[in-house]
Amino acid sequence: MPSACSSPLPALSLAVAGLFHPHSLGADTAQRWFGLHVAGLLVFPLVGVALAALVRGRRDPVAWVVRLAAYVYATFYTALDVVSGMAAGYVTRELGPGVPRPDEVRLLFRIGTPIGEVGSWALLVCVVVLVVDLLVRHRVTALPALLLVPGAWLVHTDHIFSPLGVAGMALIGVGCGALVAARPELVAVQVQPSAYVARHSG
DSSP states (O other), X not given: OOOTTSOXXXXXXXXHHHTTOOSSOSTTTHHHHHHHHHHHHHHHHHHHHHHHGGGTTOOSHHHHXXXXXXXXXXXXXXXXXXXXXXXXXXXXXXXXXXXXXOHHHXXXXXXXXXXXXXXXXXXXXXXXXXXXXXXXXXXXXXXXXXXXXXXXXXXXXXXXXXXXXXXXXXXXXXXXXXHHHHOGGGGOOOOOHHHHHHHHOO
């Protein structure tokens, strides 16, 4: 059976959230900006978990590259979510209407943006390595994996902003789900009990 972690739900949830994500941060959008990023704190890392789950059970170098890139994405994109999302949104909300954006908020974006760039580049590395590996191993069966590449690129360029960022997360979600649905054995490599016993006996 495929891992429950190999789920399209995290990315699809973020795609839906992106439909409500303000395109700019101001007094009138600060509460929604803040709230969406609080929720995102729970979901953004799960996209990395879902991608890493696609190499579940494997111990080869390519699988570890996928895991490492997914981990870097999850940590750095979470930091972006906290700094440019939660912190900037909270400060802007607390300042209230009619107050010009202070330097402190601009400084939050100044650190949050490059941190997010690291995370989105790691997401791209993760999906490119994963897609090439799956296509080499499984060829036509793995074609749904191709959806992950434009998805990751759109997230890199547009975060989860509508419409392109939303489309990006949706493609990642659909790609993950299609891989699992098309052929579960692509993402369910397991050690057979007999092999495990033989390896660890005597």
